[in-house]
Amino acid sequence: MALLERQGESAATIEDRFTRVDDESALPASGGILVSLPRFQADREALLAREGELGVWLASNESPRDFEKADLGKFALVALDFPTFADGRGYSSARILKERFQFKGEIRAVGDVLLEQLPFMLRSGFTTFETEESGFLEGFKAVVSEVRVVYQPTGDGRATAIDQRLSRG
Amino acid sequence: MGQVVIASRLSDGIVVFLAKASAESVEWALQLEDAEVAADDARANEMLGFGEADIASRNKVMDPYLIDVEEQGGQLRPTKYREAIRCFGPTIRTDLGKQAEGPEA
């Protein structure tokens, strides 16, 4: 399992600053932690008061709409799960986080994260990728720059075909 | 009367049949008449296992499964009509598919 962070047009392997804490375990005294949505909802006060960075893990049937918007500003990480690559709910969640709620922290793709889905993930606002696929890092650059034109405006700031047509006049 | 392993060739999707299968070597054939017919379930499942192992190691074929066949007028035929269409070709275009080709096709 590797954790990769997008850095411009390529990517680098990074250390995971967050320890996954399951719903029954005690909270570690310090350091970044990643908890489930039910755990966050059950222990909200304690988690927000705690020292150290907080990340929340959303299953694919959970939504950023399940948070108070004010709480979201206190998260350093939201991890969105892909139970299989074919479950595309995470793309909507990422866009809502980034574009609707202006979330500035790390948006991490976890679960069945594959190279061929990477362009869609980047366009939707994901910044880090936890993957088991070998060759993900090596393939990153080629896959990202493979299709030069985008038609849809998303929060990734890329100029769409319409933007380019208009600016060309 | 027996079972045959049917699959699709990766390069063009054409239907193939397991012709020879052992731990040492696996061969696929294009015509049902060249398929090995397993007389019992034990051999059928063994053949399927060899076929799957060959797919994993050589990556030339995909989607193998067992079908029932019987002999009719000296010719092998699948017992299910779906598999018969796979083995011989579209019934409304008898100029196409395996029914229109020789064993070398």
Added chain:
Amino acid sequence: MYHYDEYDHALVQDRVAQFRRQVERRIAGELTEEQFRPLRLMNGLYLQLHAYMLRVAIPYGTLNSPQMRKLAYIARRYDKGYGHFTTRQNLQYNWPKLEETPDILAELAEVEMHAIQTSGNCIRNTTSDQYAGAAKGEIEDPRVWCEIIRQWSTLHPEFSFLPRKFKIAVTGCDDDRAAVKVHDIGLIMKRGEGGEAGFEVIVGGGLGRTAFIGKTIRDFLGKEDLLSYLEAILRTYNQLGRRDNKYKARIKVTVHETGIEEFRNLVEEEWRAIKDSSLKLPKEEIDRIAKHFEPPAFRVLEDEAPDVDARMKSDPGFAAWVHHNCVDHKIAGYEIANISLKPVGQPPGDATADQMDAVADLAEEFSFGELRVTHSQNLVLPHVERAQLPALYDKLAKHALASPNVGLLSDIICCPGLDYCALANARSIPIATRITERFASQERLDMIGEMQIKISGCINACGHHHVGHIGILGVDRKGEEHYQIQLGGDASENAALGKILGRGFSADEVVDIVEKIVDIYLEIREDGERFIDTYRRVGQSPFKEKVYGTA
């Protein structure tokens, strides 16, 4: 019609290169079949019973002559000399090689075509009225909006892994030839209170295992808001649609289970948040695309064509063809000419490479180089001078393309069925060909009048059997092909789903039963009634009694 600019070209070319790399990874064993399947499906490549199948998009059913020639060339060079026009304005090749599909896609890109999103759980080819731009009573050419949707939906990052496939249809006028009420989203162009053009938005229609007529989610939507509203519907569906059961994953089930009121509230709430985002269409872009769909240089003509009338009097074959296959054009002196791909005894929708080339030539000679593909698996020359109809007819006849049966009983819609399709439970094409053989007499067809028979080889309903006047569904019953019959379906603006008549029939029986149903109709119809009118008047009972006896 639309022509790619540098951006459209770049995207399609890059996509071809991307697929070439994906195919190489598959052949090298770096991708398993399970990983590769969704990637090939997003490029329209299936694995069927005998071989791969490549589904090429014909966006909103519009083609020009060079594109049709390219389709013919590909059929000859990479396939077995023919192609199959589908019920969704696509073309399918039944024998392409995996290794050659990147080359086929590169050939298509040369003529501004592709196979992107012709399969998979994504937004599919947007379909439209085959008479767009030629039909009377059109508010605007709907293809402008189809092209805008095509671009927005192409490689949409958020909507490429939806719960299930997603189909959008657009019609520009009240006569619905695009079956908008049985699509995931249907758009009907209409005028708002101030006379401005916009859309009625319909959601949650569909055929398949559970069929629903779509419901209106918004009475009127301004044109500039089209994409933000579509995005709001898709986002709501992407999050809410069921992923636990593929038979309940289409938006029709989401809308049904959520209720249209609640679904509307969710969509409208989402829409309010994104309505004024950069999805709002700039007028310059709408105008740019609309310019591509400006009408061709029609001549000023008399509506009358005495030579045509004389030929009709002397040649009943020609008269039947004009009567059934030609439709009034919005411009005086022009006709819309349908080319039937339903000759007696042949697979519905199949065309040989030679026929495709011939049609491409005829389009250039008679119809400004423009062609259409219909969801009833026929072709159309949209702009033919009425005076030229005899010349066109004679040339069509040379290529076995002059069957005068559009809208008649032998104009059967039919999926490929078990002769090709890995999902099918029974064959459908042989049923269609046997029905056309039974009803080969033109006199008899004329006497029966308008009749739509639609045949599907499985419950996925690619043959639209639910909306056939007579719908036939093939099933597997204890290892035998078996056929259920439904009556009273309708795909038009009066959309209705057919009702199952009773127990099904064997392949041997089914053609006799169809004939029996037709005979009952002829016996009890009143003056001027079409089959569907008679059925609506009398219901199922008379048919049921005669078909099953007194039971």
